[in-house]
Amino acid sequence: QYTREEELRTILANNPELLRSVNDPDIKTVAEEKILNSGRFDLLLVNEYGVPMAVEVKLKSNPETRRKILGQVVDYATAMERLSFQDLNTITGGSLERVLKSFPTSSILNYETRKARCEKALSTGAFQVVLAVDSAPNELIRLSSYLNAHLDVDFRLITIQKFQHV
Numbered sequence: 001q002y003t004r005e006e007e008l009r010t011i012l013a014n015n016p017e018l019l020r021s022v023n024d025p026d027i028k029t030v031a032e033e034k035i036l037n038s039g040r041f042d043l044l045l046v047n048e049y050g051v052p053m054a055v056e057v058k059l060k061s062n063p064e065t066r067r068k069i070l071g072q073v074v075d076y077a078t079a080m081e082r083l084s085f086q087d088l089n090t091i092t093g094g095s096l097e098r099v100l101k102s103f104p105t106s107s108i109l110n111y112e113t114r115k116a117r118c119e120k121a122l123s124t125g126a127f128q129v130v131l132a133v134d135s136a137p138n139e140l141i142r143l144s145s146y147l148n149a150h151l152d153v154d155f156r157l158i159t160i161q162k163f164q165h166v
Contacts, residue, residue, distance in 0.1 A: 002059055002134050002162055009033075009042050009057045012132055012160065016045050019130055019158055025049050028099050031092040036079040039072070044092065048103045050117030052088070052096075053128040054080055060135040070143055073131050077153065081125040085118055128154045134161060 002008045009032065012018060016027045025047040033040050043055035056073045080088070089096040100114045121127045131144070136159050144157040 005042075005057050005059050005062070008059065008132065008134060008160060012055065012057065013043055016043075018160060019045070019053070019055065019132065019156075020047075025051075026103070027053060028102065030095050030099050034091050036076060036091070037082070039075065039079075041076050041080075044088075044096075046096065046099055046114075046118065047128075048109065048114070050100060050114035051121045051127055052080065052118060053130055055130045055132055057132045060133065060137070067143065069131065069140070070147070073129055073155075077125065077127070077129045080122065080127060083122055085115060085122060088122065125153070128156065130156045130158055132158050132160055135159065 013029045013032050016029050020027055027045045027047045030044040030046050030052075032043055034044060041054050042057045043053075045053040045055060047053065054073075054076050056069070056076065058069055062069070083091070085096070096118070097115075100118065101111045103109070103114065105111070131140075133140070136144075136157055140157065144155065147153065147155045
């Protein structure tokens with residue numbers, strides 16, 4: 001088991017592909033622990049199409065209630081929706097722009113296209129929100145399923161377990 005949230009956050013920052021589904025586009029880490037108006041998000045990633053992904057990391061040992069954790073994630077999402085591309089790029093120390101430029105360029109996808117898609121995703125709230133946990137109790141699964149079924153948000157609950165060689 002993970003002993004600290006920082007351990008899981010670092011693993012995810014260094015291996016963002018752990019957060020993608022099989023058919024999802026490539027993703028890269030933009031920043032860790034940056035301050036928004038609503039608090040500090042754990043990770044900010046962006047996919048090769050320019051869609052941002054806000055990630056909150058929690059361990060089952062965290063004493064916060066499951067509802068409070070979901071409220072925190074939604075709060076981060078509403079704070080991100082109020083940001084422009086330039087605002088988010090400034091918060092990340094220019095990392096958002098650097099990461100978007102680091103993806104391979106094609107005739108369809110280049111930096112300008114990715115930036116425009118990122119701007120649109122931010123202005124419309126069409127980004128991904130991920131709650132990465134080491135264990136998902138039934139209540140959290142139930143609440144997450146409800147959010148996905150009834151809200152127009154790409155919300156994901158992802159369980160990342162630590163491999164222990166015995």
